[in-house]
Amino acid sequence: xxxxxxxxxxxxxxxxxxxxxxxxxxxxxxxxxxxxxxxxxxxxxxxxxxxxxxxxxxxxxxxxxxxxxxxxxxx
Amino acid sequence: xxxxxxxxxxxxxxxxxxxxxxxxxxxxxxxxxxxxxxxxxxxxxxxxxxxxxxxxxxxxxxxxxxxxxxxxxxxxxxxxxxxxxxxxxxxxxxxxxxxxxxxxxxxxxxxxxxxxxxxxxxxxxxxxxxxxxxxxxxxxxxxxxxxxxxxxxxxxxxxxxxxxxxxxxxxxxxxxxxxxxxxxxxxxxxxxxxxxxxxxxxxxxxxxxxxxxxxxxxxxxxxxxxxxxxxxxxxxxxxxxxxxxxxxxxxxxxxxxxxxxxxxxxxxxxxxxxxxxxxxxxxxxxxxxxxxxxxxxxxxxxxxxxxxxxxxxxxxxxxxxxxxxxxxxxxxxxxxxxxxxxxxxxxxxxxxxxxxxxxxxxxxxxxxxxxxxxxxxxxxxxxxxxxxxxxxxxxxxxxxxxxxxxxxxxxxxxxxxxxxxxxxxxxxxxxxxxxxxxxxxxxxxxxxxxxxxxxxxxxxxxxxxxxxxxxxxxxxxxxxxxxxxxxxxxxxxxxxxxxxxxxxxxxxxxxxxxxxxxxxxxxxxxxxxxxxxxxxxxxxxxxxxxxxxxxx
Numbered sequence: 001x002x003x004x005x006x007x008x009x010x011x012x013x014x015x016x017x018x019x020x021x022x023x024x025x026x027x028x029x030x031x032x033x034x035x036x037x038x039x040x041x042x043x044x045x046x047x048x049x050x051x052x053x054x055x056x057x058x059x060x061x062x063x064x065x066x067x068x069x070x071x072x073x074x075x
Numbered sequence: 076x077x078x079x080x081x082x083x084x085x086x087x088x089x090x091x092x093x094x095x096x097x098x099x100x101x102x103x104x105x106x107x108x109x110x111x112x113x114x115x116x117x118x119x120x121x122x123x124x125x126x127x128x129x130x131x132x133x134x135x136x137x138x139x140x141x142x143x144x145x146x147x148x149x150x151x152x153x154x155x156x157x158x159x160x161x162x163x164x165x166x167x168x169x170x171x172x173x174x175x176x177x178x179x180x181x182x183x184x185x186x187x188x189x190x191x192x193x194x195x196x197x198x199x200x201x202x203x204x205x206x207x208x209x210x211x212x213x214x215x216x217x218x219x220x221x222x223x224x225x226x227x228x229x230x231x232x233x234x235x236x237x238x239x240x241x242x243x244x245x246x247x248x249x250x251x252x253x254x255x256x257x258x259x260x261x262x263x264x265x266x267x268x269x270x271x272x273x274x275x276x277x278x279x280x281x282x283x284x285x286x287x288x289x290x291x292x293x294x295x296x297x298x299x300x301x302x303x304x305x306x307x308x309x310x311x312x313x314x315x316x317x318x319x320x321x322x323x324x325x326x327x328x329x330x331x332x333x334x335x336x337x338x339x340x341x342x343x344x345x346x347x348x349x350x351x352x353x354x355x356x357x358x359x360x361x362x363x364x365x366x367x368x369x370x371x372x373x374x375x376x377x378x379x380x381x382x383x384x385x386x387x388x389x390x391x392x393x394x395x396x397x398x399x400x401x402x403x404x405x406x407x408x409x410x411x412x413x414x415x416x417x418x419x420x421x422x423x424x425x426x427x428x429x430x431x432x433x434x435x436x437x438x439x440x441x442x443x444x445x446x447x448x449x450x451x452x453x454x455x456x457x458x459x460x461x462x463x464x465x466x467x468x469x470x471x472x473x474x475x476x477x478x479x480x481x482x483x484x485x486x487x488x489x490x491x492x493x494x495x496x497x498x499x500x501x502x503x504x505x506x507x508x509x510x511x512x513x514x515x516x517x518x519x520x521x522x523x524x525x526x527x528x529x530x531x532x533x534x535x536x537x538x539x540x541x542x543x544x545x546x547x548x549x550x551x552x553x554x555x556x557x558x559x560x561x562x563x564x565x566x567x568x569x570x571x572x573x574x575x576x577x578x579x580x581x582x583x584x585x586x587x588x589x590x591x592x593x594x595x596x597x598x599x600x601x602x603x604x605x606x607x608x609x610x611x612x613x614x615x616x617x618x619x620x621x622x623x624x625x626x627x
Contacts, residue, residue, distance in 0.1 A: 002300045005572065008473075012576035016220060019468035021165045033577070036269060037262055039293045041306060 001045050007059050010034065010046060014064035030064060031071030043075050076104040076198055078225065079132065079211020079584075080245045083112035083119075085488045086209075089245060089370075093207075094118045102201060104194045106135060107211060108485055109514075109556055110549045123194040126551055129485045130585040131184040133217045134469040135191065136224035138180040140170040142195035143231060149199065150233030158230055158462035166227060166464035183469065185551070199232045203239040210247050211487075214584045216472045219577035224467040235462070236453040246370045248494065253368030256423075256439070257416070261292030266420040278419055285402070294579045295321065296572065299330035309336040311396070313389065314357060318346035319495045319562045322570035322581040323537045325599070340392055345497045346562050349610045355392050356385030363388035364409045366431070368439075372449070374426060375436040472585050474573050476553070480535060480587035482519065483554050486566060496560035511564035513542040514556040515590060520546045525592050532593040533557075533569055535586050539597045540565035544590075555590060568599050 013033050017026040034043060050060070050068055060068075068075065082090035090113075097103060098118055105113050105121040114124045127135050143149050144167050154163055173179060177188035177195075184191075198204045206229060212221050225242050234240040246252055258265040268275045271289050280287055293301055295317065301307035310331075321327045331337060331350040339351040348354050362383040368374045379388070387395065390409055397404040406412050410428040417423045424442035431437055437448040452458075476483060491507035493499045513531055525531055531544045533555070542557060542564060550556050559566035573582035596604075 001297070001304055001306075005300055009574075009576070009579075012216065015470050016468075016576050019466050021466070036271070037291055037294075037577075039261070039297060039301075040290050041301065042293075042297060 001042055003045060003049055006042060006046050007049065010064045010068075011059075011061050014061050014067065017067075018061075018063045027063070027067040027070055030067035031074055034068075035074055047072065047075060076106065076194075076204065076206045077113055078106040078206065078208040078221075079213075080207060080209025081107070081109075081111040081113055081211075081487060082207070082209075082245060083116065084490045086245050087490060089207075102197055104198060106132070106194075108551065108554055109487070122197060123190055125184075125186045125190055125194055128183070128185040128551075129483045129554060130215060130472045130474070131180075131469070132212060132215060132221040133224055133467055134180045134183045135186065136221060136228060137170055137175045137467055137469060138177040138184070138188075138191050139195040139198070140166075140224070140228055140231065141172075141175045142177060142192050143199045143228070144171050145176075146196070148196065149231045153233030153235075154231060157236075157456065158464065162464040163231075166231075166466055169466045169468075180469075183471075198228070198234075203237075204229070204232055204234040205240050205243060206234075207243045207245055209245040211485075211584055213244075213575065213578075213580050214582060216474075216573050216575060216582050216585075217470060218575040218580055218582075220467050220470075223465040226462075227464050227467065230462045230464065236451065236455070238451055241451075241453075244370055249369065250367045252370055252372065253366065253374070256368055256372075261294055264419075265416055266422050282415065282419060296574055296579050296581065299327055302330040302333045305333070308334055309338075310334055311338045311340070312347055312351075313340040313393070314342075316341070316345040316347050316495050316497050318350060319497075319559075319567065322567050322583060323572050324565065324568045325538055326572065327567075338396075340389065341497070343497055343501065344614070345495075349606070355396070356387075357392075358383040358385060358388045363390065365390070366409075366413065372438045372452075373436045374431060374439065374441075376428065376431050472573060472582065474536075474571060474582065474585050474587050476587045480589050481553070482515075482588050482590055484533065484535065484569065484586040484588045485554060485556050485584045486559055486570070487556065489558050489560065492558065492560035494560075495562070500560060508558075508560065511542060511558045511561050511566060512545045513590065514545050514547050514550050516548060516550050516552045516554070517546050518552045519555070519590070520544065523591060525590070530593050530595075531590050532597060533588050533590050535569040535571065535588045537571045537586075538565070538568040538599055540568045541593055541595070541597045541600060555588065563600060563603060565597065565599055565603065568597075 014030055017030045020026040050065065082093060103121040104123045106125045106127060108127055108129045110124065113119060114121045125135060177191035181188050206225050208225060212218060215221065229235045229242050256265065262270055264270060264275055264279055270276060270291060276287050276289060293307065298307050318327055318331060337351045338353045338355060339348045340355040340357050341348060342357045342359055344354065360377055361380050363377065364379045365377045366374050367377055394404045394406060413426060413428055417426050421442060422440040425446050426437055426441045434447060438450050439448060441448040489508050491504045513533060525544050527544065527546045529544045530541055532539055532541050557566055569588060570581065570583050570586050574580060
């Protein structure tokens with residue numbers, strides 16, 4: 001899968017939920033959305049991407065990174 | 076209120092009904108970047124036309140909500156009885172911020188604040204306010220957010236749950252509703268139930284005698300990406316022409332070329348068929364029995380009036396394919412398929428062909444609680460219980476205008492051609508519309524020394540194509556517009572991979588482009604013409620080859 005596309009998609013999802021008033025729910029909803037609507041190979045590649053050390057993880061906005069780290073087991 | 080839709084061109088049956096109501100005195104608000112027939116034409120004159128910049132729908136809907144809440148035009152009683160109090164309070168606080176006022180948003184939307192204020196007052200105080208929206212809402216990076224914004228507005232003004240109001244999507248094709256109802260999303264079973272629901276899944280597994288994958292599958296744009304990395308190898312494409320209809324054509328054709336097995340089933344050898352390994356003939360609506368479900372959830376019968384020219388109706392081809400693949404499938408008639416749908420889907424429990432014939436049509440849900448169907452939904456309560464307000468922060472698309480790409484291209488349809496034109500441009504309809512053209516404002520044309528009828532090159536970050544220019548004030552300065560009915564136009568050569576954050580619906584409505592005069596077709600168009608010639612030559616050779624000869 002095109003990693004750049006996956007990062008863009010994840011950031012779009014994060015940007016929507018980030019504006020919700022309940023931060024804890026927003027973090028949970030981001031992961032929930034990805035779990036419900038992304039094919040497993042897309043989720044796997046996103047997790048691999050996050051695991052990579054260095055600059056690349058910076059391309060994900062912080063709310064997405066935080067959501068995935070908190071809810072990794074679900075994904 | 077009609078948002079991002081031009082029913083006169085794309086939904087003529089609905090348009091005629093709407094015109095009847097307008098003649099009877101109904102008021103009309105149009106939110107659209109173009110001056111369409113819905114703004115002013117015989118029997119139609121909108122009270123307000125919010126001629127927004129493409130890509131700013133969410134800013135407009137939030138500004139409308141700002142006016143309604145700050146001027147206390149909302150239906151407090153409806154909200155108190157029917158909606159979730161906490162989410163309403165959060166939403167109210169959000170929309171009332173100064174940054175969401177029409178005055179603040181005017182810089183983003185390009186719409187004068189007073190027009191937004193007037194439209195908001197008319198919608199909120201018109202007694203019965205109905206919203207109809209089209210692909211000009213959904214085909215955006217924030218399409219889903221906009222639909223939520225529309226629902227917020229309807230709930231806040233109490234315009235839900237009775238006849239003459241509501242949130243009404245005008246679907247892209249005649250049976251989009253029916254396809255969605257039947258679980259044509261990669262994560263759903265019929266009746267909008269998620270595939271991960273083990274109780275629901277087990278009912279289908281028992282009926283179909285197989286095990287179903289509990290995980291969501293890939294959506295179309297993700298399939299293309301997966302094809303290019305080699306993990307998605309085959310496609311069964313029935314009644315759809317993705318090589319023409321999907322954005323970023325060069326990306327799509329690269330993905331189709333990378334697949335190992337493409338089966339196309341269609342009435343015509345369409346653009347996708349040029350990439351097919353197997354072509355199966357489709358049947359028209361006159362050659363098959365079945366149902367179509369329209370935007371008001373109305374299930375109507377389709378009746379076969381002649382035997383299929385190719386020997387089988389579409390559903391029979393699919394059944395034959397399943398059997399050939401080793402999965403036994405048998406139905407004597409589509410009514411048996413409907414019986415299976417009814418048995419497995421609560422909102423369809425009461426639907427069968429006999430009842431559809433008796434009643435003429437049925438609006439789902441149709442079951443024990445509503446044996447004759449449900450003409451109006453959400454009368455006493457929402458499906459989820461209390462109506463939930465959602466915050467709809469405007470987030471500008473990443474498809475931004477720059478010095479290199481200073482114009483925004485948006486797309487739409489014309490009455491005489493249907494969608495990608497597979498069924499209509501092979502008919503005499505070409506007398507009315509024989510080519511796609513590029514509409515541009517006189518100021519933009521003059522700046523570029525472009526005159527009516529000139530060939531112009533349209534270049535985006537994705538690609539380049541060439542169309543003939545039509546100079547018109549229907550479009551606003553800074554915006555150009557085209558239809559996408561002819562494959563050689565390459566409208567989707569220039570649209571990008573951007574898509575909606577929730578659904579991945581492509582953002583067809585916003586592409587940053589430059590337009591300049593040219594004297595010849597684009598490289599893509601030349602390659603397309605050669606490719607088409609080659610394909611037709613191969614087809615011709617195949618047809619002339621003796622029966623039984625080897626073929627590729």
